[in-house]
Amino acid sequence: MGIKTKEEYIESIRALKPTVYMFGEKLTTSVVDNPRLRAGIEATGATYELANMPENRDLFITTSPLINEPVNRFTLPPASIEDLVARVKINRKVANYVGTCHQRCTGLDCLSTLAIVTYDIDKKYGTHYNDNFIEFLKYMQKNDLTGNAGVTDVKGDRSLAPHAQVDKDMFLRVVEKREDGIVVRGAKSHQTGSLSSHEIIVLPTRAMGKDDGDYSVAFAIPSDTPGLIHVVGRSSLDMREIEGCDCGNVYYSKYCPTLIFNDVFVPWNRVFMCGETEFAVDMVVKFSSFHRQSHGGCKSGKIDCMTGAALTMMDYNGTAKMSHLKQKVIDMIHRAETLYGCCLASSYEGKQQPSGNYFIDTVLANASKIHEGKEMAEATRLMIDCAGGYVADLPSDRDFSNPEIGDLLKKYLKGVDKIPVEDRVKMFRLIEKMAMESADTISDIHGGGSAEAHRVTIFRESDTESKKKAAKRLAGIKD
Numbered sequence: 001m002g003i004k005t006k007e008e009y010i011e012s013i014r015a016l017k018p019t020v021y022m023f024g025e026k027l028t029t030s031v032v033d034n035p036r037l038r039a040g041i042e043a044t045g046a047t048y049e050l051a052n053m054p055e056n057r058d059l060f061i062t063t064s065p066l067i068n069e070p071v072n073r074f075t076l077p078p079a080s081i082e083d084l085v086a087r088v089k090i091n092r093k094v095a096n097y098v099g100t101c102h103q104r105c106t107g108l109d110c111l112s113t114l115a116i117v118t119y120d121i122d123k124k125y126g127t128h129y130n131d132n133f134i135e136f137l138k139y140m141q142k143n144d145l146t147g148n149a150g151v152t153d154v155k156g157d158r159s160l161a162p163h164a165q166v167d168k169d170m171f172l173r174v175v176e177k178r179e180d181g182i183v184v185r186g187a188k189s190h191q192t193g194s195l196s197s198h199e200i201i202v203l204p205t206r207a208m209g210k211d212d213g214d215y216s217v218a219f220a221i222p223s224d225t226p227g228l229i230h231v232v233g234r235s236s237l238d239m240r241e242i243e244g245c246d247c248g249n250v251y252y253s254k255y256c257p258t259l260i261f262n263d264v265f266v267p268w269n270r271v272f273m274c275g276e277t278e279f280a281v282d283m284v285v286k287f288s289s290f291h292r293q294s295h296g297g298c299k300s301g302k303i304d305c306m307t308g309a310a311l312t313m314m315d316y317n318g319t320a321k322m323s324h325l326k327q328k329v330i331d332m333i334h335r336a337e338t339l340y341g342c343c344l345a346s347s348y349e350g351k352q353q354p355s356g357n358y359f360i361d362t363v364l365a366n367a368s369k370i371h372e373g374k375e376m377a378e379a380t381r382l383m384i385d386c387a388g389g390y391v392a393d394l395p396s397d398r399d400f401s402n403p404e405i406g407d408l409l410k411k412y413l414k415g416v417d418k419i420p421v422e423d424r425v426k427m428f429r430l431i432e433k434m435a436m437e438s439a440d441t442i443s444d445i446h447g448g449g450s451a452e453a454h455r456v457t458i459f460r461e462s463d464t465e466s467k468k469k470a471a472k473r474l475a476g477i478k479d
């Protein structure tokens with residue numbers, strides 16, 4: 001109970017017994033003992049490790065008014081502007097530490113959403129979802145747990161609504177209602193860190209129509225619930241961790257399973273919505289906006305690491321004083337800061353909701369995510385430009401330690417004389433990892449929803465009438 005250390009977090013994940021398949025086989029050992037998954041679990045572990053460092057405690061730890069105890073902010077739905085701002089800052093801090101996705105923001109984004117929407121549903125229907133949620137939140141906070149966001153359905157034919165699909169299970173749905181709970185079936189794709197999480201928090205992935213009642217469901221269950229199957233997806237470079245060689249980022253990585261719900265039981269006290277179709281859109285807009293804000297904090301922290309890698313490589317290559325490279329580093333830094341600035345602005349413009357919780361400014365959060373989608377790619381291009389071609393095809397560490405060719409490689413891959421060749425090789429590897437780890441880099445584009453979803457939200461949530469009014473007044477046109 002209380003704030004966990006990283007070691008306590010790892011042991012609490014070890015205590016879970018999820019069903020996991022990876023590379024065609026069922027995992028028979030604990031996920032924390034598998035090097036591929038452990039690198040992802042370590043990234044989430046950093047949210048615990050950093051929170052326990054004395055210099056970070058003021059930022060990461062606060063008192064929850066709900067349980068009146070100190071909690072890690074990754075379990076705290078925002079209840080003030082200060083809390084919204086802190087969300088961005090902790091994400092930047094952790095990403096800056098791990099250089100990849102730390103995987104814990106999605107659970108906080110679900111908690112932040114449910115704190116608002118369950119209250120609104122109860123107000124309209126006299127249901128008790130908010131009571132269920134508050135009990136769940138107390139449990140998360142008291143035990144300092146990590147949640148995963150089970151939002152994206154596999155979706156089948158994208159042109160059809162959930163109820164109209166040929167296979168009715170293409171969106172997760174309730175297949176049975178019992179006295180003690182519901183049984184759900186379906187699959188959620190790209191489940192970042194589902195095995196680094198104690199709880200899977202499921203929300204609908206899209207707006208629902210009146211015929212989609214069975215699909216309008218939200219709940220939370222432990223990640224090792226019977227019937228849940230985690231199928232770990234491939235990511236470029238994933239065998240490096242299995243081989244224990246050429247990892248680049250020597251501590252952390254990211255993985256995203258597809259999560260199959262094979263008729264899974266959910267007790268009623270863990271259900272946060274069931275059939276209130278018109279609230280599905282609120283769930284998805286609130287979640288995705290919160291998540292797009294989290295991304296901005298996180299990705300500005302990752303660009304910090306990328307900038308550091310570019311600058312270090314310039315030192316190692318003897319190019320630190322070349323003015324065009326300095327310009328490129330400046331172009332990386334301003335991209336990180338505009339992303340960060342946009343997310344902070346979305347926090348400062350946040351508003352209190354009927355539940356008492358705070359919600360960010362959606363237009364600014366979505367603007368930040370559009371910016372991220374394009375500018376992370378540009379920052380990556382600039383980092384690679386500064387570093388050189390060995391980001392693409394560096395020989396393996398095994399070649400460097402080969403008795404026949406190792407010394408030759410070390411001789412020819414040296415940069416400036418005073419830097420050990422081993423350090424230059426390590427930095428190339430890190431840059432390769434940050435540029436090409438597909439599970440992380442592709443989340444810049446599709447994570448939190450694809451780019452069109454951000455545009456649609458921006459147009460819908462912007463006050464377009466006041467903009468037209470301003471233009472008409474200047475042109476002397478009366479309304």
Ligand SMILES: Cc1cc2nc3c(=O)[nH]c(=O)nc-3n(C[C@H](O)[C@H](O)[C@H](O)COP(=O)(O)OP(=O)(O)OC[C@H]3O[C@@H](n4cnc5c(N)ncnc54)[C@H](O)[C@@H]3O)c2cc1C
Binds near residue numbers: 106152189190438451
């Ligand atoms: C690395 C990574 C991590 C992720 N982590 C998580 C996670 O932790 N939890 C989670 O729930 N999700 C997660 N996601 C999922 C992410 O939210 C989805 O990938 C995203 O919403 C796009 O869905 P999709 O992949 O099914 O692509 P699609 O929805 O098939 O989109 C492909 C393209 O088709 C367009 N399109 C699709 N349907 C329509 C339509 N009806 N009308 C118009 N255009 C359409 C889209 O705009 C897009 O351009 C992650 C994704 C990635 C890549």
